[in-house]
Amino acid sequence: MLEIRNIxxxxxxxxxxxxxxxxxxxxxxxxxxxxxxxxxxxLFNVICGLLKPDKGHIFFNGKEITNLSxxxxxxxxxxxxxxxxxxxxxxxxxxxxxxxxxxxTNSYDKAEELARTxxxxxxxxxxxxxxxxALTHYERKIVELARTIACKPxxxxxxxxxxxxxxxEQQNIAEIMVWMKKEMNATIFWIEHIIRAMIKLVKVDxxxxxxxxxxxxxxxxxxxxxxxxxxxxxLGITNV
Amino acid sequence: xxxxxxxxxxxxxxxxxxxxxxxxxxFNLLYSSTRIINxxxxxxxxxxGYITFWLYSLYNISPFLSLGISSFFLILFxxxxxxxxxxxxxxxxxxxxxxxxxxIITFGFSIFLQGTMSYLxxxxxxxYAYLDNVIDFFGVSFLLNKFLTTIVAALLxxxxxxxxxxxxxxxxxxxxxxxxxxxxxxxxxxxxxxxxAFIISSFIASISGVLLSMSFEINPFMGSIYLILAFxxxxxGGIGNPLGSLISGILFGFVDVIISYxxxxxxxxxxxxxxxxxxxxxxxxxxxxxxxxxx
Numbered sequence: 001m002l003e004i005r006n007i008x009x010x011x012x013x014x015x016x017x018x019x020x021x022x023x024x025x026x027x028x029x030x031x032x033x034x035x036x037x038x039x040x041x042x043l044f045n046v047i048c049g050l051l052k053p054d055k056g057h058i059f060f061n062g063k064e065i066t067n068l069s070x071x072x073x074x075x076x077x078x079x080x081x082x083x084x085x086x087x088x089x090x091x092x093x094x095x096x097x098x099x100x101x102x103x104x105t106n107s108y109d110k111a112e113e114l115a116r117t118x119x120x121x122x123x124x125x126x127x128x129x130x131x132x133x134a135l136t137h138y139e140r141k142i143v144e145l146a147r148t149i150a151c152k153p154x155x156x157x158x159x160x161x162x163x164x165x166x167x168x169e170q171q172n173i174a175e176i177m178v179w180m181k182k183e184m185n186a187t188i189f190w191i192e193h194i195i196r197a198m199i200k201l202v203k204v205d206x207x208x209x210x211x212x213x214x215x216x217x218x219x220x221x222x223x224x225x226x227x228x229x230x231x232x233x234x235l236g237i238t239n240v
Numbered sequence: 241x242x243x244x245x246x247x248x249x250x251x252x253x254x255x256x257x258x259x260x261x262x263x264x265x266x267f268n269l270l271y272s273s274t275r276i277i278n279x280x281x282x283x284x285x286x287x288x289g290y291i292t293f294w295l296y297s298l299y300n301i302s303p304f305l306s307l308g309i310s311s312f313f314l315i316l317f318x319x320x321x322x323x324x325x326x327x328x329x330x331x332x333x334x335x336x337x338x339x340x341x342x343x344i345i346t347f348g349f350s351i352f353l354q355g356t357m358s359y360l361x362x363x364x365x366x367x368y369a370y371l372d373n374v375i376d377f378f379g380v381s382f383l384l385n386k387f388l389t390t391i392v393a394a395l396l397x398x399x400x401x402x403x404x405x406x407x408x409x410x411x412x413x414x415x416x417x418x419x420x421x422x423x424x425x426x427x428x429x430x431x432x433x434x435x436x437a438f439i440i441s442s443f444i445a446s447i448s449g450v451l452l453s454m455s456f457e458i459n460p461f462m463g464s465i466y467l468i469l470a471f472x473x474x475x476x477g478g479i480g481n482p483l484g485s486l487i488s489g490i491l492f493g494f495v496d497v498i499i500s501y502x503x504x505x506x507x508x509x510x511x512x513x514x515x516x517x518x519x520x521x522x523x524x525x526x527x528x529x530x531x532x533x534x535x
Contacts, residue, residue, distance in 0.1 A: 048425060069430075071425075071430055074426060075427045079426075086419065088414065088415045089418060095411055099411050099412065103426065103429065108407065108408040147426070
């Protein structure tokens, strides 16, 4: 469904992505792990068009999207959340979701209807009219996820959504992600440092590991987390 | 000071303040959504003033009718202006590039427009008298045209409030103003939103030009003064905050009128720019802007 071929991206002398090749299949959840600075968020930024790669190609359902603008990529069905949450702070919760549904409908009423369906589904209708500046960290994460769901995406890129959440909150988010896979038939590509949430709560289908911009491991979760290269990348040693 | 004088000063401050607020809002809206510092903005105001002046002087067409006629022509003029800026400036992802080349290109347009207006209509100041009879309002005497311009400005502000806060265009514009990268990532049609911002900004400039021409003299170079005022008021109110521009505009209206009545008009701009300096030192994000933390 999403093919990434030989993607490289440099920032000055730093190789943020070095010849990365991977693919995502329809209706799977793939975890993306790696130490800080390994190129995970850069890869997301390249996929959704915020950064142009120096080299390589990206294909979505067979169509090349490498140099398309973020808005065109979003309209094709690739949606994302951001590390640390990114909402329009002057708007209410419902308006933050409407802004994402407007490009789908071009009618305010239909966009609002769609947005309300999503917040009802996620059980956050009570905070619908609240300004997002008044939300808790967890509520902000849910709103961002709701906005992503409202875009009706085929591929969702989720960036460190579990950071700073309690176990109960992580459980709730995990349930939403599993629902997105089952009910929306979405493909989820998920950056996370909390490996337990990936394996125990969401039960990802695969994990891909990056280090210094290079893909160092890929496969079933239990294989990747015991991979020598992955342990070395995270801990700097191979025998613990 | 008599109570009627106080009412008069309040009314006059509101009249000037609402127009200042409008001017700053149009400038702010365009800059914060597109990052184009439109140097031609003041000349749009001048052009609208001239359209109104000539329509009234030659054909006796009411300035209130000119609100529509002038807006139509200015929006028509905005379309090629937008396409040039879109092609050569807005297509860049680099904000610094947009800001610098936006200034250079619109500065060129500004010189061209000022030169053309000066060539066509000479550099002399012009004015016209329309509805300049005195009316009595709760014991305070006003010129009818000033009273009506205040009402039109207030109505337009209400219309803009509705547009920005109650419509899908408003939500998209506010989204783009606050986080253009996010807006683009959500699939918003950035080109369409930029065009809307240009049209709204030109519409506001056009209405402001008509209203100003009803009370003040016009000349080909007056746009520069209003451009600087728009910039100062928008910065003081907070770039990216439409409400901030309006409140800051009203504040400047009061400062303008009170200084003119008490100390004298010669010190007006000294005090206004001192106020800007203080704001830039102690609250650089403006009275109602949101502070930005730099890493």
